[in-house]
Amino acid sequence: MGSAPKAVNVHSTNQMTENLSRSEILQWVNHSLKCNYERIEDLCTGAAYCQLVDMLFPGTLDFKKIKFNAQTEYESTRNFKVLQSLFRKHGVDKEFPIEKLVKGQSQENFEFLQWFKRMFDANYDGHPYDASSARGGQKILGSGKPNQPQPNPTASRRRGWSIFPTR
Template structure:
C-alpha cells in the first residue's frame, strides 16, 4: 500500500517549475517543454508503475497525445491505480485536462512529495517500460519532428553570439599602427567606428539574453506569488466560514468547544503585529 501525503503547493523543497519539469523529463526520459503539458496524465501513470509495479496497465496509457479525451482516459487509469494502492488523493481531472499552469503545477508539487515518500530507490528504465514509446504532448506520428524542435531553437541562439567575436578581431588588425602615428588622424577614425558598432551589437545581444533570463525569473516569481495568494484566500475563506458558524452557535447555544475554536482563531504569536493600514494621501496638498 502507498504512503499517503498531504501538502499544499508550498513544499519544503521550493523547487521552481523548471526544476520540477527537469525532474519529470530526467526520471521518465520524457520530452515535456512546460508544466502545462503534464495535463496528458501519462507521466503520472508511469510514475505509479515505477513506484508500484503492476498497478497501471501500461499498454492502455497514451504516452504521446494532444487529445483531451485521451488525457481523461489517462487520468482515469491513474485514478484506478490510486484506488488500487489506497491513495487518498482526489484527482481534479476536470481542471488538469484544461492545461492551465497553476492547476497542473500544484498537482505536480503534491505528486513530487508523494513520490519521495514512496520511492524505494530501485532502478527503473522508463523507456523500456513503455516499449520505447515517446512521451510528451503531440501526436505519436509527429514525435520525431516535435522532439527535435526545442533543441534546434536553442543551438542557433548559442552559436550566433560567438561568431560575432572572431569577426571583430580582423577588423581591429586591419589598420596598421605605424600609419596611424604618421599624423593622419582622420584615417584612424573610420576603423574604430566599425569595431565599436560590432562591439555594440555584441553587447546588445548579451543584454537581450540577460533580459530574457531576468524576464523568466520574474515570471517564475509571479507564478509562485499568485499561487501563494490563491492559497491564502482559499484558507482565509474557510476560516471565515468557521468563524461565522461559531458566532452563530455562540448566540443560540453557547458551548465550550465553540469558545475554544474562537480562541484558536483569534490567537496570535508573540511579537506578531498586523500590518499598518495605508492612509490615503492628502488630496488638498499639491
C-alpha cells in the first residue's frame, strides 16, 4: 500500500496580499461544499475543513468519523482531531488552536480559514468533486451561532442544585 500524497505547505504572514474578504472566502466554502454557511464562525464544527481536505485528497476521509451536524464543543473537537490526523497523514505542517476554533472565536476562525484557503489553492489540481454525494447527501450545518456547551445534569446535582425543576 502506497503512502498518502503529501501536501505543499504554506505559511501565513501579515504581508500576504491574497487575503479575501469574509464574504468572498465564505462564498468559496459554500460553493466548494454545496452548503450555506452564513458566517465564518459557523465553521467552528470542523466538518467543512475535513471535507475540503477530502476534496484535495479524494478518498482520504472516513466520512463516518465526521459529525456534519455537530452541536456541541465535544463533537466539534472530535472533528478537528480528525482534521489534525488528516494533516499529519498528508504532511501539512500546521498547528491550530482547536479550543478557540470550536468556541467560534471570530478572529481565530477567520485567520485559520485564510490560511486554509492558501493551503488549498497550493494543492488543489482542479479535479471535479461532488461534495454532496461525497458526504452521502448529509446536510452540513452551520448553526448560525457558536457551539454552546451542553449542561451536565449529573455535575449540577453533585453541587447540590439542578437545572431541572423539582417538586
